[in-house]
Amino acid sequence: MKSFLMLCSAATCALATATIVPAAAQQAPAPAAAPAAAPVAKPVPVAELVKRVDIPYQEFTLSNGLRVIVHTDRKAPIVAVSTWYDVGSKHEPAGKTGFAHLFEHLMFNGSENAPGDFFEPLKQVGATDFNGTTSFDRTNYFETVPTPALDRALFLESDRMGWLTGAITQEVLDEQRGVVQNEKRQGDNRPYGLVYYTILEELLGSTPYGHNVIGSMADLDAASVDDVKNWFRSHYGPNNAVLVLAGDIDAKTARPLVQKYFGAIPRGPESTPPAVTIPTLPQNKTVVLKDRVAATMIVRSWAVPGINDPDAVALDVFGEVLGGLASSRLDNALVRGDKIAVQVSAGNQSMTQIGLFTIQAIVKPGVDPALVSKRLDEVMAELLAKGPTADEVMRVATTSVSSRISGLESVGGFGGKAVALASGALYSGDPAFYKKELAKTAAITPAEVTAAANKWLKRPSLTVMVEPGEREAYQESAPVAAAKPDPNAPKAEPVKGTRGKMPDVAAIGDLVFPKVERTKLSNGIELVYAHRTAVPVTQVVMSFDAGVAADPDGKLGTQSLAASLMDEGTTTLDSTAIAEARERLGASIGGGTGTDRTILSVSAPSPNLAGALDLFADVVRHPAFAPAEVERLRATLLTGIASELTSAEGLGGRALPPLLYGTANPYGKLAAGSGDPEVVKALTRDDLVAFHRAWIRPDKAKVFVVSDRPLAEVKAALEARFGDWRGEGPAGVKSFAAAPTPASPRILLVDRPNSPQSLILAAQMTPLKPDQELLTEITANEVLGSGFLSRINMDLREAKHWSYGVRGGFSWLEHAVPYTISAPVQADKTGDSIRALIGDVRDFLTTNGVTEKELTLTVNGAVRELAGKYETSGAVLSAMQQNDLRRRPDDFYSTVAQKYRAMTAAELDAAARAALDPNRFLWVVVGDAAKVRPQLDSIGLPVEVVPAAALARPAPAK
Known part of the structure; x- marks a missing residue:
């Protein structure tokens, strides 16, 4: 499925039946001698699949107009809480664009009875999938919580519906205005980032849909506290909302709870759609x-x-x-x-x-x-x-x-069952509209x-x-001075709450992770399997011990091109026939290249599993690498590489690896991004065939499956299609004899002119051993760099509002454990942001380690979120692969709660201090050198400036 480069939703489609052309008649021989692929099994009728789509629900309405929809799903002890308001950017009058989205942010910053950031009490109870979004038509807030935490979630949602305005101060408004403006800069800074503005203005400008949801800088700057409070009073009443509860709940239980928390909120003005x-x-x-x-x-x-x-x-x-x-x-x-x-x-x-x-x-x-x-x-x-x-x-x-069908496994989040019910109710007056x-x-x-x-x-x-070409100056690129509050006005204090403290949370049980079973096909391929019955879907991942580290020396990009061609033609089916076949099956076949592994995968409704595996086996075993397709995909890859060299993220991703790993370590190949363009231009079909023979072979493979079908059935299906597969010739070998050799601390400034933001990357090669359990180090970093409430994010986003979001974390590779921070910041705060990051990390590692409050929050959140975190088959499948790569036992997540509860603040501090040292950080900054370089000279590190074009070709291995 392809997605638009702009904000349009992903489109799924299909097209006319194409003739199945025997590829072998026109192409060079297949890379390995093999019998012709068996015909693909016929799919079940689409009417049969339609029967599998159902979300039973009950509903009731409170006297204040709040519409409540309840769906019961007992597969896990979690409940999705989804609140949708009938207010979006189409309701904004001229001069107040961006208000709906700004208010989405404000409603996460505390209410009268729940002061402070909403992420903290949600994290404390183990909420997952918690966020908010704004569109042209609506604003929504959602979280999935353990069942014992439902009272607290309803308290929080009701408090921001009925008791919010007293918590909105000038300070809160200024903070979130800055965050939203950096969110806008981040989007604008991307290639093609201005297209959607033009489409809306030129095509829909005469309608309420004619401006972007995020609004204009000038309108955001002009917003006053009174403006936003009046906006809230006009649109966020209970009669203008739909509340969906989906999961371990029923209507009989839900009604008194909803009445208790929402019943006292008065009706607001009736929402009317604009003409x-x-x-x-x-x-x-x-x-x-x-x-x-x-x-x-x-x-x-x-x-x-x-x-x-x-x-x-x-x-x-x-x-x-x-x-x-x-x-x-x-x-x-x-x-x-x-x-x-x-x-x-x-x-x-x-x-x-x-x-x-x-x-x-x-x-x-x-x-x-x-x-x-x-x-x-x-x-x-x-x-x-x-x-x-x-x-x-x-x-x-x-x-x-x-x-x-696949989407129905999740009760909440961005696209689960709660979303289907809420969107139907709000947009069409019918929860079953889907x-x-x-x-x-x-x-x-x-x-x-x-x-x-x-x-x-x-x-x-x-x-x-x-x-x-050079992007022309546009209205939004220049900063606009925010309206200054009256210095003589008395400082408004947040209104004190009147509802009492938030509800306590009862004991939350530990995760029951699915039993993981292991067996082998007759040719030795290991099969790792978990049984899940929530939806009739089978997901299969074939993981090969390859990855970027396996790209041939001097031929970086071979793997990228080979992987892109795998489903673009086999010895019996051309690329169109493959695409049509998987569409008839409702199957998806994909692939990807990680640092240590190359992945090929298939997912399909289980009634169509036989046909999906027929097609998948053909793709894996018999890629044709047809000359015409090689040339077509070569052009596509070269365009993608050129695109990497125009984006801040792509440039940063190329600039950092040589500093972190050197050129002799296999991980230094990450500097090539999707490939070396000169190499990709020269690759031959023989190069691709050789790569497939060396790496995409049974002795390099391991299969991971999550399915509602029993193991015996799944194994038999895989055995029939892969059991006779044999490797041909010598297998590929990766050598990690050369250890990573980080450069001395410095700042590499990649010049990307006219960038409204700078992307800051900081990295260090840690002394951690990847074959050891790193749970303590990862948990310590929850406080410092991972997640919304981390020290560095709360500083640069919430306190200083110089960024839309800052993250730091360990990359747990098979042979190394680097630590990396990513911070996109407004261009004029680049130098100050680096100094702030250095200060935050140094402070955490020395005088201000993990507090008892942070320890409790982090441990509680990590333990309580487990049921929601591993709700879906996809999450279980990912965990199975990570456990295998990291040499963890298959039942790791069934025992991890005990490990979290045993942690102490002192242990977390010791782990972080042994792993991290800000004096060893390497820095990459991607931004406008003319604006940024003067900010870097006083930091105390050598600064090297390189043009973006210099990153097209990585340094050769030594």
């Missing part, structure tokens, strides 16, 4: 922007109806057929066929009162963008004229249902899709073209 007319441009319009990007991007957009319109589902389906999944019309025409684009996508972003249908293409460097634009029009015109096929529509339905959408998708006809698309997408469109 919205779907705009139509008088004629096609093109806007050209310049930006620091590696390739031209074309984005074509239309304003269309919102989610409740009868045409919404048809437009969703059309978008998916046009440009969503790998088999889309645009992929086949522009990426595989003409090879004039390296990435394409299309999809329909539905809000409640309006929608945005978007087509996007990243132009292959060297190709005329006008040609790509012309081909976009031609493919679109053909699909509008002839419509999708029945097979395409069926594949859209299958992928949609499969995705929803089910009606899926049913309509499964039943829709090609003719209905074609009619809706012709109705809305033959109207004039807006095209935004982003070309490589």
